[in-house]
Structures are given as C-alpha cells and as structure tokens.
Amino acid sequence: MELLTTNNVWMMICTGLVFFMHLGFTFLESGMTRQKNTVNILFKNFFVITMGLLVYAIGGFNLMYPGDFNGYFGFAGWGLDSVAAADLAYNEGYTYWTDFLFQGMFAATAATIVSGAVAERIKLGAFMLYALLLVAFVYPIVGSWQWGGGFFSTFTEEVGFYDFAGSTLVHSVGGWAALVAIVFLGARVGRFDKDGKPNAIPGHNLPISAAGVLILWLGWFGFNGGSVLSADPALTSLVLVTTSLAAAAGGIFAFVFSLALYKNYDVTMFMNGILGGLVGITAGADLMSPIEAVIVGAIGGIVVVLAIAFMDKQKLDDPVGAIAVHLFAGIWGTLAVGVFGDSASFEQFAVQAACVGITGVFCVVSCTIIGFITSKVCGGMRVSKEEEIAGLDGAEHGMSAYADFRLNQH
Amino acid sequence: MELLTTNNVWMMICTGLVFFMHLGFTFLESGMTRQKNTVNILFKNFFVITMGLLVYAIGGFNLMYPGDFNGYFGFAGWGLDSVAAADLAYNEGYTYWTDFLFQGMFAATAATIVSGAVAERIKLGAFMLYALLLVAFVYPIVGSWQWGGGFFSTFTEEVGFYDFAGSTLVHSVGGWAALVAIVFLGARVGRFDKDGKPNAIPGHNLPISAAGVLILWLGWFGFNGGSVLSADPALTSLVLVTTSLAAAAGGIFAFVFSLALYKNYDVTMFMNGILGGLVGITAGADLMSPIEAVIVGAIGGIVVVLAIAFMDKQKLDDPVGAIAVHLFAGIWGTLAVGVFGDSASFEQFAVQAACVGITGVFCVVSCTIIGFITSKVCGGMRVSKEEEIAGLDGAEHGMSAYADFRLNQH
Amino acid sequence: MELLTTNNVWMMICTGLVFFMHLGFTFLESGMTRQKNTVNILFKNFFVITMGLLVYAIGGFNLMYPGDFNGYFGFAGWGLDSVAAADLAYNEGYTYWTDFLFQGMFAATAATIVSGAVAERIKLGAFMLYALLLVAFVYPIVGSWQWGGGFFSTFTEEVGFYDFAGSTLVHSVGGWAALVAIVFLGARVGRFDKDGKPNAIPGHNLPISAAGVLILWLGWFGFNGGSVLSADPALTSLVLVTTSLAAAAGGIFAFVFSLALYKNYDVTMFMNGILGGLVGITAGADLMSPIEAVIVGAIGGIVVVLAIAFMDKQKLDDPVGAIAVHLFAGIWGTLAVGVFGDSASFEQFAVQAACVGITGVFCVVSCTIIGFITSKVCGGMRVSKEEEIAGLDGAEHGMSAYADFRLNQH
C-alpha cells in the first residue's frame, strides 16, 4: 500500500508532465509559423488535447489494451471500467485511473505531431476529422501490438520488439501520419520556387518556440520517467539521466553539425536537435548507459539536421520540422536499441527494423484511407490559395492572435 | 511515517501546482487585454501572490481555520504556530507547513480572479486595497464556514454543504468580489455604444493566453488533486481523471456551442470553456464517475458561453470572462453535486443552493463595504478617462510592456 | 526501500523543477533585453543547459564530489560511475543517478547567471568558452570546498560554513563570474552618457520576463526543497514556506522601497525583488522561522534595489540585474545565516563572512584568468560597435526572433 501510494504519486506527476507537453507543442508550433495562422494553431492544439482525452475514454483505451486478444486487433468495450478501477490490486505501480490518464495523454501527443506539420494550409475541419480518426483507430491499434501485449511484443520466440516509451509507437506513428497528411496537402504557397528551390518561411515568435522546447524536455521527464510504470528508484532515475544527456547531446551536435554545413548559428536547429535527441533516446532510455545515451542523442540530433535537408530536397513542406524530429529520429531511436545498450544484438536489431517497417506500412495505408475520407467529407483538405495567403486566422476564425498589438517605441 | 512522507510529497507538489496557476492567470489576463495595460496587469498579479501569502501568514490562515469555534467567526491568533508545526502527528496527510502553504496559495487565487475582471480601468492603489481586504477577511471567513468546520459543514443534521475543492468557496467568492468591483467601476470606455450595443475589444496576445489556460489546467491537478489532502491512490487519481475529462468536455462543448450560436471558431470561447469545465467539476471532483464528469464539464462550458452573452446584455464589462468562468460555472458546479455523483439527492441539492445563496449575499454585502472603503481611501476606484485611453502602463507605471519591440519584416 | 523510493521521487521532482528554472532564466533574460538580441539570448541559454550537463557528466561531478580529498582540490576521475550507481545503499535520500542529475542542473544554473549580465554585446564564441570553463572548473572547485566536504565545511573546529542550497556556492559564484565578465566587456553602447549619466534601455517583452520570475519561484521549490536531500516532511515543507515567504517579502519590499525612492510602480523592481528574496533565503532556508524568512527576504529585496543603483553609479552595465540579484543578495543571504535563524551566532557570522570573502577572491582571480584566455582565443570578448548597434541576431545568427511578426490593428 505505501509503495503503491508512492508509485502512484510518481505516475500522476508523470501524467501531469506529459499533459504539460501539450503546452510545449503549442508554443513550439505557434512560434515557428507565421503570425497570420496563430489562432488556428492554438485552436488545433486545444482540439487535440480535449478531443484526444474524450476519444480515448470512449474507446481508445480499450482498443489499445484489449486484455486477452489475438495479438492483432481486439476491443474491450466502450467507456471506462469502474469495477477495475475500484481494485487497488490492479497494478502495483498505479491505479486504473492513473493508467488511463497517463495513456490518454500519450494518445493526444501522437495527434499533436500532425498539427505542426500540416500547419498554415489545412482546413480546420479536415484537421479535426483527420486527428480524430488517427487517435480513435491508428494510434491505439499499433499500440495494442506492443503495449497491449500483441504480436510485436512476442515477435520471435526469443526476442520481442522493444520500444520503451514510444519512439515508434508514439513518435513515428505521429510522424507517419504527418507525412501522409503533407503529401495530401502539398507545400505552402511560396515554399518552393517553380524550379524547386526551397525558400525559407521564418516563424514569428522564437522565444515561445524556445520555451516550447524546454517545456517538452521537462515533459519528457514524465514521458520516459513514467514509462517505467512505477517509481522504481534505480530505473526512473537512470531514465531521467539518459533522457537529459541525450537531449543535451542532440542539441549540441545538431548545432555544431548545422554550423559546419551552413556556417550559421541556427537556434532552430539547436532546438530541433534537442528534440531529436529526446525522441531518439525514447525507445531505449532504460537500457543505455550515460555514454550510450550521449551517442544515441548526438546521432538523433544529426539525423534531424539531415532529415530537414532531405525533406526540402523532396519538396515536402513541414513548417516546424515535426517529421524530421518524430519520424526520422524515432526510427533511429528504435533501431538504436539493437545497436547500443543492454539489449543490443543482431537479432534485436532485425526485430526492431521489422516492426519499424510494419508500423510504417500500416500507418501509411491507414492514414491514406483516412486522408481520402477526410478529403471527401471536407471537400478537399486544403484551404483556398487566397485564404492561405490572407492567413487562416482571418479566413477560418475571423480573429487575429495579436489584434491589439502596437509598437511602443520608447 | 513513510506514508506521511509520501502524502506530504504529493501535497507539496500540489502546492507548487497551485502556485503555478498564478502564472496561468497572469498569462491569461495579460493576453486577453490590450497591450497598453500589460505592465499594470503583471504588477497586479505579482502583488496578489506576494501580498496574499503574507496576509495569509499574518492572520488569514488562523481566521479560516480557527479550531473550535462558534461556526460563524473565529480567530486563532496572529502568525504561524511553530509549536503545531513541530508535531508530525498534526495530520497524516501533510505537515503544518504544507497545510499553510497549500491553503495560502488558494487564498491568493481568489484575489487573482478579481484582477482579470477589473482590468484596464481600476486604479492600482484601489485594486491593491480591495484585494488585500478580500484576502484578509472575506475569503477566510467564508472558508471557515466549511473547511474550518463552521456552520456550512453541518448545515442540516443529516447533510452538510459539499464543496470538494472550492467551486463556491474559492471560485465563486472570487467571482462575487469581481462582480461587485465591476459594478463599482463601470464598463471600459468604448465597450458599449450609447445605445448599449456591445463592442469587441480584442486582446493583444492570444498565444500567452492559450498558454495560461493550459497552465491553469495543469495547476488544477494540484488544486483538485491536493484537495484530497493525502496521496490516497484511488481518490487522487480519480480526481485527476474527472478533472481532465471535465476540462476536455467543457472546451469541446463551449466551442461547438459557440460555433452554433455565432458561426465562428472562437478560440477564446474554447479557452473559457475549458476553464468552465474545470471550475464546474471542482465542487464534486471526487464524487463523479467519468461520464458524470463529462456531463458536468460540458454544461460548465455551455454555462460560460451563455454567461458571457448575459454579461454583455447587462452591460457588465469583464474583459477576460472571469465572472462567467468563476462565478457562473462555480455556482453550476456546486449545484451539480446535488444532481450528479455519489451525493446526489434532493436534500443535498437544497443545501448546496442554500449555501450558494448565503455565500452570495455575504460576499456582495461585504465586498460592497470594501468597495466603499476603497473608493473613499483612493478617491474613487477608477482612473480618469484620459489615463484609461492612454493606457494604465503609461499613466500608472511610466513604462511599456514591449518598449523595445520592433517589426522585422524579413 | 519504500522510504528511498519516496525520497527519490521527491528528489527527481526537484531535479525537474531546477531544470525548469532554465526556462525561467531564458524568459527573464530575453524579455528584459532588446529585441534585436533575442535569438542570441535563446541560443546562449540552450548552450548553457546542454553544455552544462555534458561537462558535468564528463568531469564536473567528480571534481565537485571527489570523495576523500585534501579539502582544497580533488578529482574522482572521468565520467559517471556505473558501479556506484548500481548500489541502492548509495544514499537513503536518492540514487546515484538522481544525485548526478540534480547537481548537474545546479551547475548549469551558475553559468546562466552570467548569460544575462553579458547580454547584448558579448561574442557568442567568447560566451561559450567562458561559460564552459566556468562550469568545468570554477563552479565545481568552489562547490567541493563545502558540499564536497572540503575546508569550508569544517572551517573552524566548532563551526563550519553554512550554505544550505547555495546563496554563495551557486548564486554568488555565478554573480562574481558575471561581474568579472562585464568588467572585461564594458557597458553597452548608449548605456552611459559621456558624462556618466546612466540611460535606460528598456526590454522588449515584459510578460515573458514576468513569466520567467514566476517560473523561477516555482523552480526554487526544487532548488531549496531538493537541497534537503530527502523528502523529510518537516524539513522540506518548512523550506517551501520560508522560500515562499522570503520571495513574497522580497517583492513587496522592493516595490515599496523603489516606489519611495523613484515615485514609480516599477514592475521590474518587483520582479528583481522577488528574486532577491529567493536568493537571500537560499543559504538558510532550513534554519529560519517564517518571520525570520520574511525579514531575510525583505532585506534581500531592498539590497537588490540598492545594488542596481550602485551598479549604475559604478558604470557597470548589467542588462537584467543578474549581479544585483545573485551576487549582492547572495552575499546578504549567506551573512544572514549568522544573524537570523537557528545557527545565528557571532562565530557563525565570522565564518560566513570569511568564506564569502574567500569565494570572492577565488572567483575573481580565476574568472579573470578565464577572461584573458577567452579574449585571447576569440580575439576579444566583444562584438564590434556596428554589430552591437545592428543587433547580435543579425550579426551572429542571420536570423531574427520575430521575423514574421506583423501588426494587425483590428
């Protein structure tokens, strides 16, 4: 009982921290995009967290944790289970309610990743539908394969897939969904020249973006720290150390690497590098030594810098770098479990790669279907060119984010 | 001892979270008002939290928790009690110090609610005096009636008033005080036409307002979670679930409802709806099932949308919607305890209604007295029309909040 | 085991809170400086926290806690110690990993203090080198004298130096380093007239500065609360009370005092006063009664107001008041341990004063050496006058922080 209480306190704190990541995303995304779309971004972020929790309560939780099932698809019924909730022997690390809420915060996170990538051109209605279907189906089904005890978790007889806190199950799923969405949408007006040369479209408020990154880092204490699923002192504290060192290394290496490439101290690369380090360590945060965490994080940071350039080459337009961070660094982190740390082995690596691939195929297919549904229902996913140029805040909300902002030269 | 330690850790965290709500209020209020009054709003928020803690230490705590008393008014003496503090058997959920600090953060919250409603036209000195008297007398006296063990808590022989974390005792008290203050003050210049038609006065920085809402939601984990007064795993985690679901439902329903009414995706309504859901669930967060929490929250969100329209009709000017959120949704939440959840009964409903009424009468009367005192002392509560148009930052502080802000078209 | 788990949860939370202080510093500094240097400030803050953690992992931790040593200088070897980490009997308050991370967050804090003081004119490379050498050598060596069990901790046979959470060891060390750096740099262009009259250079975004202060206050719950090094209920909760009351008193007294001096409700003084109260209580947060905490905090707030004026007189230019807050209030707080609270005695006061002095001399000498090295390596510490006027964001980063910010008069 004492231990359950302590464990549960830790898990509730971690739940709060993962919730707080939504402010991180909100700040990050709104700062790195143009001012004329700010209200729209705020609206989408509020929608994601509120809708996410409700949908997860209605069905997502029981789709992701169906209990005994065939390993591919199961559903434990609608709503939450007040009987299970009453049983304090439910788990020694947390109560039923804590379990639901912690997982619910994760679910909303996957949808938030999409929000950043599709910013500045998606119809509000289309985003809401796309995000809803993602949280209701894609995320919990993939999640059930591993965390629900499905076929990922027992991939071969000896070796199961390993994804500690969700480099693949959360970040890559969100990243794939974002990728499919931006293929549907196309690039923003003016993002690429007729001859394909990329143009920079700088954001409007870097201080809040920077705050977003630091808030996300803090939130990751809960994201990874809570994924221990108890307050086990050795493991939780190791996880916080590997998480922080990976973030630090990701940031430093991304900044140095982008300095070497572009001769520029680019604070946005520093920021994305930190996030790349965090996403990278997420799959194996409990398996790495400090030095391994630094290596995984550093490579995560570099992956992000390269992925951003790669996306530009492909003429894929991701305003905030969400895909570089969550998809690319997420894949890297998942594979890294086979290369570094306590589980490193060729077999493990192969299983990691296989599950990364299966997840990719499933997400691309299902998100494509969702994309078609959304397009159908909403009459296309994208706002008109004129609305885009005028900004979504005017077009979709009739408001502006800084309506009364004035200059006060002293 | 182990359990006390764990409980106390949880309560200290909750204390920190309630403290953090002051940043939420600061962000919310400053973003939803005009730029020319921003320094003033920041100043008032700093004043409320610092003054609030000191006043509560000097006398408020002992006025609110007078020990054995007549049930109406008691006072346990000046200052804090280092003897009680030394006794670890003080309570099994927390130490004396934690108790004081947690309660002190609540006290400051009640005053902050006023700050938003009176923004952009109150004299700084008048606000400081009004808030001080509110925290020193009105809040702790009402609080003593219930949490101090007074006559609310044993209202009839069988049924006492129920207000888990303070829909009435904190939010409505703040809301009533705000209402009285804005009646004293009148509406801002230009808020209503000569013929009574309301005009919109949009705020200057919605991203920080949005951040404020998310921070408040996080803070509510401590506000409601800490009101369990221990780390009891079942109860605390249930409370976090009901709190979050009510917030989510409040937001979604407010946005959909205001969309239906006004044909507009209004992010400020989404934000106020979330807060309405939170205030609504506060009175019965430990009594509701998830589905009941969703209903209470959803109605809370709708109440806020309607209340904002109602205030406009009455030509009452509340720049940030503080009264709609804290007073109206607070009343709703208090009554809801009699309608939904484990305590629902006609008798309970009647007691809730009675205590809501008594609180209202007491607050209106005492705040009116305070208002007269303040007006007398400060020579009126309101700045001159000219100062108001020029902005309080220049008039009262000789500073501007964004003095060096420049435009940098890239 | 249960107790270790609980203690460790508390210490991890405190670690998170101290980490969060970096957002506080980032907000505070970027808001109180001019817009044209914002990207630069964000970059420096990201550098400090990432570099700080890595350097502390590589060698700083083992330099600060060298185990058995001569009391002046010791080094326990490179990197972290996975063997010690495995031992759960390492300490009953926390694990090895928690210990490292908590201390690592402190180390980065010392460097952040410098960042604010040297803002708007230091070369980015020079800052990075200066901060690195500070974190790698100066901070851990001074730290080892007290917290590592060195000669401060047993200064006389009867009485050791007392610095609970680091008024001297963290704040003053950072403050001295900042002071030396600004002497190297000189004042910003236009900060002082030819005849020495100071000119005001207001910041560009006070709302985020205000947020920074509230975040720092919250962070101090971890900074001081974690310095108990366990979750001891009586002590941790007392520390939170003294910390909060000192902050409140510091703010109120600074605002009233500066109102008396300058006839102005200056919100930046309120903010710096709160920080002064926090720094002041840090050395003796566990020794003070509430009333003593109020006194120590109040004097801390007044010290800051006076120190800001003093710095202006000396033509020392510290854009954010870092030296006033961290050095001056830090010295005050350290001395206050000899005047107020459980340890007050003349002998204690003498020891405090002696150690303050030794720290000062050591920091000034070592930072001067570091300053010379930095100047040599970077070809001077200061950007050219033209770059300074144009702003560091353009000159060093080729970016602007609000590139897409536009005015939207409604």
Add this chain to the structure above:
Amino acid sequence: MKRIEAIIRKTKFEDVKDALYDAGVTFFSYWDVTGIGNEKKGHVYRGVSYSTSEIQRRLLSIVVNDEFVQPAIDAIVKAGATGRVGDGKIFVLPVEDAYRVRTGDKGGDTLN
C-alpha cells in the same frame, strides 16, 4: 487634389475620426509614427529616470478634392486639440493624380 497629412495624439484618434466623418471625409489611411517635438515624457526604468522627446503619434494620410481640404483641417483641429503642447501638426501637400486600383479609373472621382 491635396494630401492632408495630420500627425495627432493616438488618444485623440477616435474623436478625430468621428469629426472627419461628420465633415464628409470617410476615406483615409493611417499608421503610427514616432514624433520628435516639443512634448517631453518622463519615465523611470529600474531606477533610472529618463525623459524622452520621442512620442508615439498617429499619422493620418487623407487625400481629398480641394473643396474638402478646409473642412477636414477644421475638423482635425477641433477634435484633435487638447490645448497642451504636443497636439501635433497638419501638412498639406499637392497631389497630381489619383487612381483606383480596382478599376484603373483616374481623377478626383476615385476619392469616393
């Protein structure tokens, strides 16, 4: 055609706008400028008191046909004056031509 350039106090903007409407001038553009003039403003920031001669003002650019010039100026003077130093200035500049972007039409009629 003339261009009336009026530099007024920001706090008087609403009054001036209403007065212009009453005078039949319902089309103009404005933006905020900083004025260097007679008025001085005192500030204190972190204990340093400084007085600045730079004041935020609003510049109204009003292009009108000749017969509206005097009514517009009278309206601005009447509504914009507080009697204290710093009320601002009005300048009248010649305009040779005007076009409506929507149609390409030219001349005084395009001023609506």
Add this chain to the structure above:
Amino acid sequence: MKRIEAIIRKTKFEDVKDALYDAGVTFFSYWDVTGIGNEKKGHVYRGVSYSTSEIQRRLLSIVVNDEFVQPAIDAIVKAGATGRVGDGKIFVLPVEDAYRVRTGDKGGDTLN
C-alpha cells in the same frame, strides 16, 4: 520626378512587386497602414459580432523619374486588382529633388 503612393491589399503585395520589377521599377519602400475605406470586414469575438471598416493595407512609396510613372501605375493596377471593393488607391505626388545618402549625389540619376 514623382512619388507614386500606392495603397494595396497585403495579399497582393508579392504580385505587385513582381509586376513592378517587370516594369523596370526595382527600388521602393513600403510599410503597413490601416485603411478606412469602402470595404468592411466582419468579425466575431467572444460572441460579439462587429464589423470594422479598418483594414490592413500596405503602402508602397515609389519615387521614379517621369517616364516610369505610367508603366508603374499600369503594373500596379494590373497586378493589384481583384475586382472587389477595397483594392486600394494610387496617388501621384510631385517630387522636387532626390539625393543619395551614400554619396550626396543629387537628381534623377540617384533613383537608380
């Protein structure tokens, strides 16, 4: 020399800029202004619907030698028009002299 003052929709700025380039006008300055004119914009904020006649526009100030005046105006009208009310106005003002700050040179050649 003339000063062409064009007040256009912000959303048409890029098009107008390109058209000006094609017409040989590659030097100008611009800033954002608020326009009071025929166009009205509807908003709802917190349940209060309000329509405002104040619209954000961009003002281009283009000083050119006389032979460029007509081409520049044509370019702006062609690229800046949407056909809906609110496309803006162009005014032409006389300029007496021009100097290059860098060299102090005077006259039409300094317009590049």
Add this chain to the structure above:
Amino acid sequence: MKRIEAIIRKTKFEDVKDALYDAGVTFFSYWDVTGIGNEKKGHVYRGVSYSTSEIQRRLLSIVVNDEFVQPAIDAIVKAGATGRVGDGKIFVLPVEDAYRVRTGDKGGDTLN
C-alpha cells in the same frame, strides 16, 4: 515649406538625429519601413539560405521652411553615410501649408 523624406539605415538613426539637432532641425516624425533597393542581405534559416533584397530602414519625415532644407540634407548625408550600398535616399517634396493642431495656427511659424 518642404517636406524632406529621408530613408536611412536604422543603425544610423541616432547619428542622424544628432546631426539634425546641430543643424537646427528639432522637429520631425519617423517610422520604420522596408526598403527594396540595391543592398542584399544573406540569411540561413533551417538550412535554407536565402538572400533578401528587403531591408529594414527608417523613414524620417521632416517638414521645414525653405532655408532649412539644404542644412538638413547636408546633415543627413554627412551623418547617415557609411559608404556602402544601401545608405538610403532623400526626397524633397513641396508642402503647401502647415497647421498646428493645438491652436489652429497656420503657416511656416508652426514648424517651430
């Protein structure tokens, strides 16, 4: 009366202001504009390098009596030049009349 419209580097503003004071010109208004001209500025953002010909400048609008025109121009050229492309331009426009809002007074005397 003339209106001197000087478009200068923002970094040279303080110097120009001081020079104008020395030349007896103590009243003017200014605002920030974006200039399209000869100067180009290189940037890198998220790995995309882009050069922009849009530069932030400050526009000074100075209405003076005729005898102050030349001194003012000389002062601006002297204080505002760095010798590098992009130092800006000065334009001189005729002004027909000036009024003081405070009093309604008219004519060159109102320019102080």
